Amino acid sequence: MREKILYVLGIAALLILAWNVNAIARLPEETQQGVTFKIIFFHVPMWAAAVTAACTALLASVGFLITKNFRFDALAVAVTEVGLAFTTVGLVTGSIWGREIWGIWWTWDARLTSALVCWLLYAGYLMLRNAIEEPTQRATFAAVFSIFAFLDVPIVVFSIKWWRTQHPQPVFWNGGSFPPDWTTHFLWNMVAMLLLGTVMVAVRLRQEEAQREIDSLRRMAHAL
Amino acid sequence: MGFFRQVLVIAAKDLRAELRTKEAINASLAFALVILVLFSFAFDPTEDTTREISGGLLWIVYAFAGALVLNRSFARELPNDCLDGLIAAPISGAALFLGKALANFLLVLAVELVSLPVFGIFYNVRWTSQFWELMLVLVLGTWALTVIGTIFSALTVNIRLREVMLPMLTYPILVPALLGAMQLTTGLVAGRPIGPDTVAWLKMLIGFDVVYTAVSLVLVETVLVG
Amino acid sequence: MSAVAVDGVWKFYGDFPALRDVRLEAAAGSCLALIGRNGAGKTTLLRIIAGFSRPGRGQVRIFGNPPRETETRRQIGFIGHGIAVYDELSALENLTLFGRLYGLADPHRSALEWLERTGLERVRNGLVREFSRGMRQRLAVARAFLHRPSVLLLDEPFTALDDRAIAVLQTLLRQALAEGKTVILSTHQLREALELATHVALLNRGQAAFCGPTTPEMVDDPGLIYARYGEG
Numbered sequence: 300m301r302e303k304i305l306y307v308l309g310i311a312a313l314l315i316l317a318w319n320v321n322a323i324a325r326l327p328e329e330t331q332q333g334v335t336f337k338i339i340f341f342h343v344p345m346w347a348a349a350v351t352a353a354c355t356a357l358l359a360s361v362g363f364l365i366t367k368n369f370r371f372d373a374l375a376v377a378v379t380e381v382g383l384a385f386t387t388v389g390l391v392t393g394s395i396w397g398r399e400i401w402g403i404w405w406t407w408d409a410r411l412t413s414a415l416v417c418w419l420l421y422a423g424y425l426m427l428r429n430a431i432e433e434p435t436q437r438a439t440f441a442a443v444f445s446i447f448a449f450l451d452v453p454i455v456v457f458s459i460k461w462w463r464t465q466h467p468q469p470v471f472w473n474g475g476s477f478p479p480d481w482t483t484h485f486l487w488n489m490v491a492m493l494l495l496g497t498v499m500v501a502v503r504l505r506q507e508e509a510q511r512e513i514d515s516l517r518r519m520a521h522a523l
Numbered sequence: 524m525g526f527f528r529q530v531l532v533i534a535a536k537d538l539r540a541e542l543r544t545k546e547a548i549n550a551s552l553a554f555a556l557v558i559l560v561l562f563s564f565a566f567d568p569t570e571d572t573t574r575e576i577s578g579g580l581l582w583i584v585y586a587f588a589g590a591l592v593l594n595r596s597f598a599r600e601l602p603n604d605c606l607d608g609l610i611a612a613p614i615s616g617a618a619l620f621l622g623k624a625l626a627n628f629l630l631v632l633a634v635e636l637v638s639l640p641v642f643g644i645f646y647n648v649r650w651t652s653q654f655w656e657l658m659l660v661l662v663l664g665t666w667a668l669t670v671i672g673t674i675f676s677a678l679t680v681n682i683r684l685r686e687v688m689l690p691m692l693t694y695p696i697l698v699p700a701l702l703g704a705m706q707l708t709t710g711l712v713a714g715r716p717i718g719p720d721t722v723a724w725l726k727m728l729i730g731f732d733v734v735y736t737a738v739s740l741v742l743v744e745t746v747l748v749g
Numbered sequence: 750m751s752a753v754a755v756d757g758v759w760k761f762y763g764d765f766p767a768l769r770d771v772r773l774e775a776a777a778g779s780c781l782a783l784i785g786r787n788g789a790g791k792t793t794l795l796r797i798i799a800g801f802s803r804p805g806r807g808q809v810r811i812f813g814n815p816p817r818e819t820e821t822r823r824q825i826g827f828i829g830h831g832i833a834v835y836d837e838l839s840a841l842e843n844l845t846l847f848g849r850l851y852g853l854a855d856p857h858r859s860a861l862e863w864l865e866r867t868g869l870e871r872v873r874n875g876l877v878r879e880f881s882r883g884m885r886q887r888l889a890v891a892r893a894f895l896h897r898p899s900v901l902l903l904d905e906p907f908t909a910l911d912d913r914a915i916a917v918l919q920t921l922l923r924q925a926l927a928e929g930k931t932v933i934l935s936t937h938q939l940r941e942a943l944e945l946a947t948h949v950a951l952l953n954r955g956q957a958a959f960c961g962p963t964t965p966e967m968v969d970d971p972g973l974i975y976a977r978y979g980e981g
Contacts, residue, residue, distance in 0.1 A: 532846065602831075
């Protein structure tokens with residue numbers, strides 16, 4: 300039953316995306332930046348999904364530390380992985396956009412730099428998990444690190460933004476004008492991204508629980 | 524025994540053990556000097572250029588050399604299962620953490636204070652014009668480095684690839700603190716006192732220190748005992 | 750109220766139960782020998798009793814209090830697989846350190862006293878890394894007894910001890926028991942343990958298969974317990 304719901308949601312998300320891509324492609328091009336401006340339709344929702352993932356990871360981590368229930372740990376890792384995937388795509392598409400507009404693959408502007416640091420933080424979380432074999436210790440330590448990482452995110456964003464107001468660099472995008480009838484497409488994309496993210500998290504959750512069961516069966520077998 | 528006495532006993536123990544072998548502090552100092560030398564090959568700076576990169580250069584040296592000290596922090600408790608002895612003792616995890624952090628802080632600060640004049644000599648930079656403000660930034664930045672390094676040393680003490688994991692986890696978290704310290708240091712070495720446009724960095728650094736010290740004190744018991 | 754009460758303790762590593770519903774008690778003044786195969790959970794159980802890790806379910810009470818409570822920690826002396834003393838410090842420095850951590854009134858004097866009782870007063874200023882195996886073990890014993898704990902938890906204490914260290918430990922344990930202190934020790938060496946033990950508990954695959962007073966037939970033939978209650 301749960302699988303069916305996941306399939307339906309997944310297909311719905313992809314359909315919305317496909318329909319939206321089509322609609323957005325037909326929209327008139329923005330005056331300053333041309334067709335590549337439309338990347339904002341995908342970029343911002345992706346960042347929104349990544350931020351949602353970070354907040355969920357924090358809640359899941361705190362939840363695990365308080366209840367010691369491994370469901371929270373599974374949620375934390377699933378959400379972080381999906382968030383990291385979204386952030387990676389965001390960084391890559393942002394870089395491609397920069398190449399189109401400015402001719403450079405990278406610049407240390409505020410947004411990209413903050414995103415990169417946050418990427419490093421959450422990649423570190425996954426590396427930490429990889430380095431700990433024992434499940435309870437892994438969940439506990441990962442949860443602690445997740446709290447540290449989450450607290451850092453606003454400090455990182457603020458300090459890098461402040462740094463860049465003092466030492467400006469080419470900014471990758473400037474906003475541009477955003478006609479109101481575009482807003483519907485934008486919001487639909489938001490929905491689609493969040494839906495897609497949720498589906499991916501759910502799939503990852505099931506995989507994590509299956510893995511845990513295998514691990515404990517393996518331990519039991521060794522003990523016999 | 525009061526909390527602060529416990530902190531001092533732990534700090535004294537760490538310092539005594541370290542000063543007897545001098546393993547970490549020698550390695551740290553040597554590493555700092557080597558990096559300073561290597562950087563001089565990376566570019567041929569005029570004195571003005573050097574002043575503008577001084578903050579970045581110094582704090583990279585401090586962060587890398589400091590990691591050598593911080594890595595040892597809880598790792599020194601591994602032989603003979605000494606960590607068991609400390610956890611079993613009737614002292615709070617917070618006191619244990621703070622004691623170790625204090626010892627680390629003093630060791631890293633010592634390396635930094637030696638590196639500073641060496642930097643001045645090698646790169647022909649006069650850095651003493653805003654001396655006390657520079658010392659303040661050194662203290663605040665080093666405390667940030669120490670707090671995160673010590674708590675993560677506890678986190679990584681028993682896991683695989685500890686020497687790789689500690690810097691990988693610590694440096695991204697430290698980005699804001701290092702950024703602030705670098706900005707402030709560059710200005711101070713160049714002779715500009717901390718003014719209204721740079722005081723925000725100072726406030727951020729203080730905020731960083733306070734927040735992460737508090738969080739570490741709260742979570743250290745979880746890390747040590749689970 | 751018993752000195753040590755283990756009540757329905759489970760310990761999980763992930764989903765795997767290393768300890769399953771363990772219940773046992775040790776009365777004050779008794780010496781409990783915890784026996785069992787490798788992997789049965791003896792070390793895990795001792796470390797939970799000592800407060801190094803928390804049980805997944807159930808609880809441990811030492812004189813009615815949880816082991817992690819500050820005052821309770823003062824009552825516990827633990828010897829694990831490692832000696833828990835610092836190689837870079839001298840014997841005297843080590844014991845003075847622990848004396849201070851345990852809040853003793855005169856750490857220096859207590860350290861000297863216990864160095865003497867373990868036969869280490871002549872090497873008191875020697876660094877531990879220069880000590881022989883037996884000397885290191887004796888220092889570990891001194892560290893555990895230093896703050897005069899009421900409950901002694903020893904994980905395979907007789908393993909890899911030389912004769913002198915064994916003699917020192919047995920003397921100190923007998924004195925402690927005579928003073929009404931409680932001892933729980935896990936061991937493979939049944940014979941040495943059963944000389945001291947008033948009670949025996951057998952752990953098998955994380956469960957307490959047997960718990961009761963030692964009987965003369967056990968002392969005569971230690972393998973008996975395994976035969977009756979253990980599995981192959």
